[in-house]
Amino acid sequence: MKLKIAVLPGDGIGPEVTKEAIKVLKAIAQEFDHSFQFKYASVGAVAIEKFNDPLPKKTLDLCKSTDAILFGAIGDPRFDNDPSAKIRPEQGLLRLRKALGLFANVRPVKAYDTLLAKSPLKRDIIKGTDICIYRELTGGIYFGEKTLSDDGNHATDLCDYTREEIERVTHLAFKAAQSRKQKVTLVDKANVLETSRLWRKVVTEIAAEYKDVKLEFLFVDNAAMQIILNPKQFDVILTENMFGDIISDEASVIGGSIGLLASASVGEKYAMFEPIHGSYPQAKNLGIANPIASILSAAMLLDHFKLFEEAELIREGVERSLKLNITTPDLNTKYEHISTSKVGDFIEDFI
Amino acid sequence: MKLKIAVLPGDGIGPEVTKEAIKVLKAIAQEFDHSFQFKYASVGAVAIEKFNDPLPKKTLDLCKSTDAILFGAIGDPRFDNDPSAKIRPEQGLLRLRKALGLFANVRPVKAYDTLLAKSPLKRDIIKGTDICIYRELTGGIYFGEKTLSDDGNHATDLCDYTREEIERVTHLAFKAAQSRKQKVTLVDKANVLETSRLWRKVVTEIAAEYKDVKLEFLFVDNAAMQIILNPKQFDVILTENMFGDIISDEASVIGGSIGLLASASVGEKYAMFEPIHGSYPQAKNLGIANPIASILSAAMLLDHFKLFEEAELIREGVERSLKLNITTPDLNTKYEHISTSKVGDFIEDFI
Numbered sequence: 268m269k270l271k272i273a274v275l276p277g278d279g280i281g282p283e284v285t286k287e288a289i290k291v292l293k294a295i296a297q298e299f300d301h302s303f304q305f306k307y308a309s310v311g312a313v314a315i316e317k318f319n320d321p322l323p324k325k326t327l328d329l330c331k332s333t334d335a336i337l338f339g340a341i342g343d344p345r346f347d348n349d350p351s352a353k354i355r356p357e358q359g360l361l362r363l364r365k366a367l368g369l370f371a372n373v374r375p376v377k378a379y380d381t382l383l384a385k386s387p388l389k390r391d392i393i394k395g396t397d398i399c400i401y402r403e404l405t406g407g408i409y410f411g412e413k414t415l416s417d418d419g420n421h422a423t424d425l426c427d428y429t430r431e432e433i434e435r436v437t438h439l440a441f442k443a444a445q446s447r448k449q450k451v452t453l454v455d456k457a458n459v460l461e462t463s464r465l466w467r468k469v470v471t472e473i474a475a476e477y478k479d480v481k482l483e484f485l486f487v488d489n490a491a492m493q494i495i496l497n498p499k500q501f502d503v504i505l506t507e508n509m510f511g512d513i514i515s516d517e518a519s520v521i522g523g524s525i526g527l528l529a530s531a532s533v534g535e536k537y538a539m540f541e542p543i544h545g546s547y548p549q550a551k552n553l554g555i556a557n558p559i560a561s562i563l564s565a566a567m568l569l570d571h572f573k574l575f576e577e578a579e580l581i582r583e584g585v586e587r588s589l590k591l592n593i594t595t596p597d598l599n600t601k602y603e604h605i606s607t608s609k610v611g612d613f614i615e616d617f618i
Numbered sequence: 619m620k621l622k623i624a625v626l627p628g629d630g631i632g633p634e635v636t637k638e639a640i641k642v643l644k645a646i647a648q649e650f651d652h653s654f655q656f657k658y659a660s661v662g663a664v665a666i667e668k669f670n671d672p673l674p675k676k677t678l679d680l681c682k683s684t685d686a687i688l689f690g691a692i693g694d695p696r697f698d699n700d701p702s703a704k705i706r707p708e709q710g711l712l713r714l715r716k717a718l719g720l721f722a723n724v725r726p727v728k729a730y731d732t733l734l735a736k737s738p739l740k741r742d743i744i745k746g747t748d749i750c751i752y753r754e755l756t757g758g759i760y761f762g763e764k765t766l767s768d769d770g771n772h773a774t775d776l777c778d779y780t781r782e783e784i785e786r787v788t789h790l791a792f793k794a795a796q797s798r799k800q801k802v803t804l805v806d807k808a809n810v811l812e813t814s815r816l817w818r819k820v821v822t823e824i825a826a827e828y829k830d831v832k833l834e835f836l837f838v839d840n841a842a843m844q845i846i847l848n849p850k851q852f853d854v855i856l857t858e859n860m861f862g863d864i865i866s867d868e869a870s871v872i873g874g875s876i877g878l879l880a881s882a883s884v885g886e887k888y889a890m891f892e893p894i895h896g897s898y899p900q901a902k903n904l905g906i907a908n909p910i911a912s913i914l915s916a917a918m919l920l921d922h923f924k925l926f927e928e929a930e931l932i933r934e935g936v937e938r939s940l941k942l943n944i945t946t947p948d949l950n951t952k953y954e955h956i957s958t959s960k961v962g963d964f965i966e967d968f969i
């Protein structure tokens with residue numbers, strides 16, 4: 268198979284982890300006789316520095332002309348504490364999601380047997396956890412109108428949802444549940460929010476088309492507890508943009524390190540793959556960033572093109588590295604000197 | 619001291635846990651020669667049944683004429699899955715908060731040494747945790763304008779904050795931090811939301827008046843992880859209404875049972891005390907509901923009137939009951955037959 272892949276390394280540890288994912292993809296191409304072509308472009312704080320724009324037109328055009336996008340990370344603390352900054356790195360990611368219509372963010376959360384001891388949660392709570400979170404990604408309070416009064420003392424953000432926005436991600440979630448454990452849990456705050464009541468209504472209607480899938484409801488505050496108290500009760504979690512941001516990061520603690528979690532952002536035409544961790548600027552260039560989330564994002568990219576065998580091989584390589592303790596310091600208390608690139612080398616060699 | 623206390627038992631397990639709190643308050647009154655007068659009123663689903671109004675005028679008037687309010691719980695599943703219901707139990711609680719100006723919800727989260735084993739989190743992660751969450755309670759997306767289009771296919775909720783709304787709860791949080799570990803962590807989503815950027819600006823300004831207190835920032839998605847990964851890093855957490863709802867329920871897992879957590883909702887003139895758990899309708903009238911959150915809410919009520927010795931005695935009684943395993947089944951795997959009222963009896967006797 269021939270694939271043209273846009274690579275957007277972004278900020279902080281983005282470039283170093285993405286490099287390892289590409290190393291692994293190249294090994295796959297060689298092993299399975301595919302041709303993967305990688306095209307680089309800037310996004311985020313680095314793009315602001317170079318082009319004064321977190322999503323330069325060139326970057327967006329490139330993304331539109333390729334088959335898939337591999338994304339690193341975004342964000343820079345220099346912008347976070349400046350409430351008056353008009354241009355921010357995160358806008359690059361948000362505009363990209365919107366422009367490419369990436370309406371569903373898919374985040375699998377698994378407890379690896381070899382890593383059970385690393386989790387802050389007790390072994391019997393997490394063993395066997397296998398959740399897939401479907402987060403709506405181009406609507407809600409992220410993209411609704413924002414206002415700031417002239418005197419700067421009154422701000423608003425609008426959370427906004429239409430039936431169509433809810434329907435399309437809901438169908439994906441139910442389809443996923445069909446080939447999993449046949450359960451979808453809708454996380455909302457329908458006892459307070461009008462948008463949540465719309466979610467509940469639309470999702471209930473769509474559920475009727477998937478008779479083999481069970482639908483449950485959970486208020487977001489309760490969900491934030493249940494994910495920790497009993498993560499095994501979940502199969503597919505479906506939720507709106509902001510709740511999905513919070514709940515999926517929370518769920519990442521189950522696996523023992525956020526450095527393990529990959530995600531796919533998909534739409535009608537485009538698809539982007541990225542680790543769920545952020546730019547982690549404190550770790551930049553220290554060789555301690557865990558590349559596995561990025562490498563598993565590359566596996567999700569292969570899944571997307573139905574290269575299941577290839578994706579599986581990457582996952583086996585990852586599990587092997589975890590088992591042999593070939594891991595970065597976030598997971599490794601024994602060998603401190605195993606760096607980002609050594610983990611990538613190991614998985615490359617494995618392939 | 620003479621106190622007139624409004625008692626709003628509400629729905630589900632609300633009445634049974636509130637009964638135990640009153641038992642304990644009566645014991646305190648006797649022991650310390652106070653005069654506590656209790657006046658009952660309905661709120662929530664029970665008020666809808668009787669008066670077709672989740673917050674009847676009589677209830678609100680009573681609250682305004684008393685020194686403090688003891689609240690049970692609110693919510694009934696019959697309303698949750700009916701997106702078209704115009705009258706809902708939760709409106710009773712939300713209108714009460716707004717009408718009484720209860721702008722700050724204070725939620726202490728502690729890991730009791732005797733209960734470390736009950737938590738889904740590992741002992742060394744939680745031992746020593748002592749957090750106090752200040753949640754803004756009368757603003758944000760809870761109270762902003764809501765719309766639903768005529769065809770029912772487009773809904774909005776407005777998140778709305780003014781400087782004044784942020785200032786008053788921020789002062790309370792910083793004052794609390796001064797007599798604790800001198801640290802405030804603001805939880806927001808300033809990389810996306812305009813309201814969060816306003817929070818960051820206003821809180822930063824106010825922090826300058828409290829030179830002895832350190833201010834830190836955390837994005838809400840990261841906070842949802844950090845609370846589980848390393849709860850001991852926190853002292854006071856300050857946040858807006860919706861994030862506070864999620865984060866404080868999440869934090870409740872640290873202590874091993876949400877049935878332990880009390881809260882105070884305070885404003886300029888009024889103060890209300892309630893367990894943070896919900897109405898838990900499945901447990902209603904089974905004698906298994908944990909009354910400790912309600913009993914500790916009564917202790918917070920006494921603190922509010924500077925009856926510190928009395929409040930402390932209640933807390934000692936609670937700790938004793940935990941130590942001796944005189945607890946409801948949520949905490950008790952040994953003696954299944956210790957009921958809600960037996961826990962209350964024990965603490966009453968202790969006093």
Ligand SMILES: CC(C)[C@H](C(=O)O)[C@@H](O)C(=O)O
Pocket residue numbers: 341342357360512809810839
């Ligand atoms: C960087 C930020 C804007 C982004 C989000 O909130 O969506 C990130 O946290 C994520 O989850 O991908």
Ligand SMILES: CC(C)[C@H](C(=O)O)[C@@H](O)C(=O)O
Pocket residue numbers: 458459488692693708711863
């Ligand atoms: C019942 C509900 C409206 C309420 C809230 O969301 O504020 C509850 O969850 C709470 O935290 O007190």
